[in-house]
Amino acid sequence: MPFANYKLPQDSLTSAQKEDLIHKTTELMVGFFGETVRPTTMVLVEEIKDGGYGRADEVFVMPDD
Incomplete structure (x- = not known):
């Protein structure tokens, strides 16, 4: 079973971007x-x-927008 684990800053991706990342991975x-x-x-x-x-x-830390 392949397993990929991404660790990203909180709120750096939208739900749609995370879904895309999962599909592409x-x-x-x-x-x-x-x-x-x-x-x-x-x-x-x-x-x-x-x-x-x-x-x-x-x-x-994430920069303020």
């Missing part, structure tokens, strides 16, 4: 492994609360 897995994996492909989109992630000692 599933198609990617089918492209690699064949149609037999479609029913078992799991795609998880995790939203990380603003300020709950960082890199190289820098905490990331």
Whole structure:
């Protein structure tokens, strides 16, 4: 069973964009492994609360629009 896990800043994608990401990821897995994996492909989109992630000692926050 292919499994993809995306961790994204909270509210960075709309529901429609997350749905598109799931569909496109599933198609990617089918492209690699064949149609037999479609029913078992799991795609998880995790939203990380603003300020709950960082890199190289820098905490990331979404910029105000």
